[in-house]
Amino acid sequence: MDYDLIGRLLLSLPAGDAETARMAALADKISTYFTPNENLVYRGVAGIGRHGGAIIFLDRRRHPSRKIVVKYSISDQADADLRNEAQFLEMLRGAEHIGQTIPLAEATLNVSGTGKRPTLALDFIPYGTIYAFRSRMDRTHYRVPSRFLWRAFLCLVRQVLAMAFPPQGGPDEPLRRERFHQHRPLGVVQNSPHGNNVIIGDLTSDDFEHSLAPILKLIDFGRGEILRDEEGAIYDNIGNIGVLFIIIFERRLDESYLDNIPELGWQYEFVDRQTGENRRIGTAAPPFFTESKYIDVELRDLVVRCMAVSSDNTPSLEELVGEAERGVAKGPEDIVYEDTAVDPRQTETDEMIRNLVQRFILDAGTIEEEAATLNRRTVNHHLGTTLLGINATTRPGPAQRHQFKQSNLDANTVVDNDID
Template identity: 30%
Template structure:
C-alpha cells in the first residue's frame, strides 16, 4: 500500500511537469515496482510532428532506490537497450530514466490472454520466442558496451567471459512484446525484449545456481514451459524429478521440465509439441548445473530451427502457417476476450 501510494504520488508530480511542456502528453501511470514507478509519456517532435511513446521510470526518494536506478541506467547503456534523449530538468529531483514504449504488453499478459483464446501455441511461434530469449541471454553474457551506434544481432562469436550479467528478476512481467521487425526471425511474431535491470548482479560461479548464464538460461526454460502449458505462474523447482533422452548428445538428461514430459509419442503429454523444441527446453532446465547447455549450442540449434522449420515441417497443421501465426498473436494481444 505504501509503495503504491508513493508511486502514484510520484506519477502525479511527473504529470504536472510534463503538462507544462507542449511537446509532451502524460498518458498515465503504468505500475510501481520495488524501487520506483513507471509512467507512459507521449513526445511529439516539434519539427517533424512525429509522436513517440516512452516509459519514464522514476526512483522513490530513498538512497537504495536511487542507487538501483543508477545501476539500471548503467546496464541499459552497457546492454545497448534503446534509451530516449529526454533532458533532465533540475526541477525534478532524484533519479529517473526513459525507455522505449512497447505497445504489445508483457509476456505474462500474453500468456493469460492466449489461455482464453487458444488451447496451445504453434511450434513456429514458440521457436521464435525461444530465440528472442536466448539472444537476450547472449547479450547479458557478453554485453556489447559499444559507443559507435552500431546494432548487431546477438550471437556467440567466440569464447564468452567467465562471468556475465544475471538479470536476477527475470519473470513474465519483465519481458515485453514489440511489433515485428523486417528480418526473417520476426516477420510473423513480435520481438521480445527484457526490461527492468534494477536488480542486475554479476558473479563468476555460485554452487547452487552456477554462472549468470546458467541462471538466465534456467529462467528462459521456465518461460518456455509457461508458453506451452499456458500457465503464467508455472513453478519449476530444481529437484531432478524427470528424465529425457538427448539423442544428439548420447545421454539421458535429468531435467526439471516435468510439466511437458514425456516428450515423445505415443505417450507425449503435448503430442503436437515439436520434440526437438521440447528437448532443448528440457536441456535448459537440466537438474545438474554442470549439464546446462551453452549459449553457443542454444543459439545455433534454435536459430537453425527458426530458419529451417517452415510450415511444411508440420504437415496437415494449418496453425503453423505464416498467415495463421501472424494473425493469431495479434488476435491474442489486441482482440477483446469473448
C-alpha cells in the same frame, strides 16, 4: 490539479483503494516535472507501485514522434535499483532484444519533498508483457504453434547472448543483432526472470525472424549484477531461458513451480540429435511440460536441457543460437509432435501464427490503451479519471493496428486450434 479534492476523495475510500488512488495521483503529479519540456507530451501511466512507477510521454524530438516510458522511484531501495538498472542498460545499449534507454535531460526530480530521486527513460514497447499475452488466452483453447514458440525461444536466447557479449552501442545508434565477439564473456545476470519482465514489441516486415511473430525484449535490470564466474552466469541465464519459455508455453502458470523441484530434478529421456543415442538427465522442467505431446519434440528437448540440473547436460550458448536459428527456419512439414495423430501441416501454418498474433497481441490493446480501459475501479469511479491522469494533455485515440498483408483470411476471421 485540485489536490484538496483528491485528498477529500481519498479519505472516503477503503485503505486499499485509497493507496491505489494515491499512487495514481502521485504519478499524475510526477508528470508535471516533465511537461515544462515542450518536447514531451504526457500520455499516461504504464504502471504504478509502492516504490515507484512508470509514465508514458510522446517525445517530439524525433520525426516522426516516438513514445518513451519514464521510470521513477520514491524510496531509497527503489533509488538503488533504478540506478543499478541504468548502469546495466547503458552496458547493454544497442542490443536488439533488450529494452533501450533514451537520453533525457530531466534525470532527477524532487518527489513530495523527499529529496532528489532518479529517473530512467526507456523506449516504449507497445504490446504488454508475456503475462498479459497469456491472460488474453486464458479462456480459449488456442494452442500456441511450435513455429511461434521457436521464434520466442530464439528471442530469449539472443537476450542471453546480449548479456554475455554486450554490444555497448552509443545513444540513438541503430539496434544491432546480438553476436559473439572475441572478448571474454561478461558474467551479467538479470536476476528477475518472470513474465512481467519480457515485453512484446513490434513486427518487422523486412526481418525474417520477426515478420511472423513480434520481437521479445528483456527489461528491468534493477537486480542485475556481474558475476566473476562468467560460465556460471551463462549457465544461470540459460536456465532462465527455460523458466521464461515454460511461462510462455503454459499460460496458467507462474514461476512458483520452481519451489517444488526434486533434489535431482525430474528425470527426462530423449534422443540426442547429434549422436542418435538415448540420454537420461535430471531437469528442473516439470512433467506437465516434459510430457506435452503438442510441441515440436526438438524444441521440448532443447528447453529441458536448458533447465538441466547438471551443467554438463546444458547446451552451450553457441549450440543454442545455432539450434534456435535452425528451428525458426522450420516449415510446418518439419515440426514433429509426439502425438503423430495430429498433423503439424494443419496446426503449424503461417495463417495459424498470424491469427494468434493478430488476435492476442496486435488487436489486444497496447499498454497505453489498457491503462485507459477503466480497469482500475477506485481510480476511475472515485477520482473520475483513468490512469491517464488528471493532468494528461491528450487522450489516446485508437491505436494503429498492424495487419498481416500476406494473410488471405478476412481480418475478422478467428482460427482456434482446439487441441487440448
